[in-house]
Amino acid sequence: MVQQLAGHRPERETASPAGATGSRRWPALAVLVLAQLAVWLDNTILNVALNTLASPDEGLAASTNQLQWSISSYTLIFAVMLFTGGVLGDRYGHRRLLVTGLLVFGAASLWAALSSSAPELIIARGAMGVGSALIMPATLSLISAVFDERERATAIAIWSGGSGLAIAAGPLVGGALLERFWWGSVFLVNVPIVVVALAGAMVLLPAARTRTRTGLDPLGVLLSTAGLGAVVYGVIEGGHRGDWTSTVVLGPLLGGLLVLAVFVAVELRVATPSFDLRLFASSRFTGASVSVMLTFFSLSGSMFYTSFYLQGVRGQTPFEAGLNLLPVAVGVLLGAPVSARLVRALGVGPVVSFAMLTAAATFWAYVRLDLDTAMVWFWLLMLVQGLALGAAVAPTTEAIMAVLPKEHTGAGSAVNNSMRQIGGVLGVAVLGSLLTSAYGSDVEPSLAGLPGPVAETARQSAEATRAVAAQAHLPRLVDAADRSFLHAMHLTSVVGACVAVLGAVVVLVAFRRPASDTL
Structure with missing residues (x-):
């Protein structure tokens, strides 16, 4: 049934250079795992630095609310920008988006490490979320381009295992760094990972292109980003406040759900939706x-x-x-x-x-x-x-x-x-x-x-x-x-x-x- 619905879509060409085939496909997978390692590591590494950031002597004298948003700004932007990252990758090529995302993530990590105030850190963390949202869809799509059906399940299993390693390693790496260096080191550690991943991406990953580019759906991208942003913001605020009946919580939640309903209606009617629902x-x-x-x-x-x-x-x-x-x-x-x-x-x-x-x-x-x-x-x-x-x-x-x-x-x-x-x-x-x-x-x-x-x-x-x-x-x-x-x-x-x-x-x-x- 859905094959018929999708029959109008443009045919895709995955022009894989020699470096992305044969025995080098596994080093290519290592590059993709390394790229997502930085993303998932940053999901957990900040937790161990919160007490230090709250200190007026060793940190930024951050308030409790500022500490909460230093975590949430990253998660919020990451979640709502993922659809946009996937759509842009389908249109412009996933290796190109991966490289762009790594550059944004690395620069934002350096910015976070050198932040001089809690508000600046919160903004830098949001910028890191943008980079992560470009990286993550590209990694999984490139696995589909590099591996055939016979090996794809194993490759995805290794990719998934890498995310689990990063999630568990975050507190360990953060704790080790804080015992020896200043709080900014928990962000600065991302920079060498990004440099290695960038070098590997340029050498090993295929520059997949389409014969006919997928149409860009700016209204769909805007609605999905705004709707998800409002819902996730409401959820975060509800958790922070412990009061799910507040207008500050209910307003974004209900408004976001309404925008997402409009998004669904629009996507079911446009010829080239940002994501075919x-x-x-x-x-x-x-x-x-x-x-x-x-x-x-x-x-x-x-x-x-x-x-x-x-x-x-x-x-x-x-x-x-x-x-x-x-x-x-x-x-x-x-x-x-x-x-x-x-x-x-x-x-x-x-x-x-x-x-x-x-x-x-x-x-x-x-x-x-x-x-x-x-x-x-x-x-x-x-x-x-x-x-x-x-x-x-x-x-x-x-x-x-x-x-x-x-x-x-x-x-x-x-x-x-x-x-x-x-x-x-x-x-x-x-x-x-x-x-x-x-x-x-x-x-x-x-x-x-x-x-x-x-x-x-x-x-x-x-x-x-x-x-x-x-x-x-x-x-x-x-x-x-x-x-x-x-x-x-x-x-x-x-x-x-x-x-x-x-x-x-x-x-x-x-x-x-x-x-x-x-x-």
Whole structure:
């Protein structure tokens, strides 16, 4: 059915130079993994530097709100610009967009490292998001150009494993840098990665071109960017404020959804849409896309509260916390390639649904973590979680790319990466808001007797409670903060597990029978 809908599309020519074929295709994959390594590394590396940035002596004397937006400005721009990056790649060539994105990302990283104020850092982080949005769709599209169907699943599995490694390595690398250098080093580390990736891209990657360029749809690009921007902004603000009924939250959410509805109506009527929404007629395309979003919802939320558990409740340094998260990366690296072989034997539905149910079990297992849990059990939990996530993400990504016409691989890659980012934003915002609310309710009885403003400050987070305890010389409040945080984390982890179960159901239904709607 969708083949007929897509029949009018221009034929695509992938003019691969010799350097991108034969035995050199694997070095080409290494370049693409390295490019996305910088992007995913920057998703997590800043978290360990927040305390330093808040310091007036060692950092930028950033306020709490400024610290929140130093993270969110990157995520927001990254998420809303991904569609634009995919469309531009389909029109002008994915290697060209990759090189442009690397240049923007590298320059913005240098700008962030040298920022002299928190507002300047926030703007520089937004510019880094623009570069990331150009890089990510291009990497996956170039994998489709370099590898044939026989090897593409393995290549995508390696690509997915690289993202898992970067996510887990961020806190570790950031902690190691902060022990030796100033806070700007967590951004400056991107520059040599960009330089190597640029050199490799020019030598090894194909300069794919189209015989007939895909038409540019500026109205569609504008509507999708504005709509997604408003929705993601509302989600971020809701998580920051802990108040989802505020007009500052509801206004952007409802307005963004309205703009996205207009976007859908426009895209279904134009001759050359920025992204053909009729592709969602494929249950496999839709199921895989939604499954990716739900996976990253649970993963990003769990990484958020795991960091507070290790550094707050367990009193670990950022570097120690990073070391203890390494089993996740090991699991992802092992799970992704193994899943490619299992899918060939058993199919996407059974493999991915089992993997997501296993991941849900690991999120649920957080209810067993406490003050005295042996770290060997935590490492085992992280390893199994990584194995499950690696086995879930790689096949769904391959399923998305497998049903796409060649001239729309950039837009399809953008969907995949947008779903990851939007899922991550929702996971941190929703689960973070739930964590804060549950913590405040549980710790409130322990704050009785404190002055009103002091109690309100202490109620906001476990870190705030510990700060009040230190100033007022009340060690009992530290114990109360730990107990209440564990209660909140246990509750939040159950919600994350339920979302992962929902993802397992979605992918099992989408792939319940042999493909009949591939594109």
